[in-house]
Amino acid sequence: MKYSVLTIALLAFTGVTQAADCKAVFGDGKQEFILATGSPGELGLLEELADAFNKDHNSRMCWVKAGSGKSLSLLKAGKVDMAMVHAPAAEKQAVKDGWAAQRTLIGSNEFYLVGPAADKGKVKGTESVAQAYRNIANNQALFYTRADNSGTHKKELSIWQSADIKPAGDWYQQTNDFMRASLKKANANGGYFMTDSSTWVATARQLPDLTILFKGDPVLINTYHALRGADLNDQGVALSKTFIEFVASKQGQQIITEYGVKEHGQAMYDNAVVASKYEG
Numbered sequence: 114m115k116y117s118v119l120t121i122a123l124l125a126f127t128g129v130t131q132a133a134d135c136k137a138v139f140g141d142g143k144q145e146f147i148l149a150t151g152s153p154g155e156l157g158l159l160e161e162l163a164d165a166f167n168k169d170h171n172s173r174m175c176w177v178k179a180g181s182g183k184s185l186s187l188l189k190a191g192k193v194d195m196a197m198v199h200a201p202a203a204e205k206q207a208v209k210d211g212w213a214a215q216r217t218l219i220g221s222n223e224f225y226l227v228g229p230a231a232d233k234g235k236v237k238g239t240e241s242v243a244q245a246y247r248n249i250a251n252n253q254a255l256f257y258t259r260a261d262n263s264g265t266h267k268k269e270l271s272i273w274q275s276a277d278i279k280p281a282g283d284w285y286q287q288t289n290d291f292m293r294a295s296l297k298k299a300n301a302n303g304g305y306f307m308t309d310s311s312t313w314v315a316t317a318r319q320l321p322d323l324t325i326l327f328k329g330d331p332v333l334i335n336t337y338h339a340l341r342g343a344d345l346n347d348q349g350v351a352l353s354k355t356f357i358e359f360v361a362s363k364q365g366q367q368i369i370t371e372y373g374v375k376e377h378g379q380a381m382y383d384n385a386v387v388a389s390k391y392e393g
Contacts, residue, residue: 140167149184180263195353199264221388228305
């Protein structure tokens, strides 16, 4: 939507915030709410949840495609009504600061470290993900970082820190892109990349030159939470409250538990009961 200079000035003066652009709209109901997230939208889980919810609420969902860091920034700015993210420390701070509420555990997946089978970085067989990262750096093996303040990027940086490594040099390359695009770049150029397991399940057949070289460290468990804006007088925020309750309900959790089985032969996410075992 385009605005005149006068309209933009009036919006700024009155404190009205322009909503973020929708990557997709699910449903055609009367009430709309705006949700920011990355992979759950990219992989189709969000649409399945939205379709089940919208049927009973005369609603539609605007999906804004954004990583966890940007999703939280949009929520803070009032440009979205809620977010589904995997950045626990930032989420807790948002609730503490008062601009987010109803932080709810909804599920989890895990991270895999993938790369070429030749394994120049000597990742395979290491006992921890920190050691795997240390070996990649010591061997200056090509590694791709999203470098986008996403939940994945935050996790990657925390692992470098635990490995006592400050990654820099020609071997450490930025993609500034989402998960699938970054995986495809690593596949094309023989690089390492840390991907979430859900995206790997959905995309592995398109990545013939990558293989899983490390997984299983508890550090790599990736929990997802939903949270919304604090102002329940806002219609979109109020509807988001109901959607979060739906995702946490038996019906919503069943959708998450079963998602991916029909198409890929295995579930792409664990539910909140499983995820709760890894909550800090």
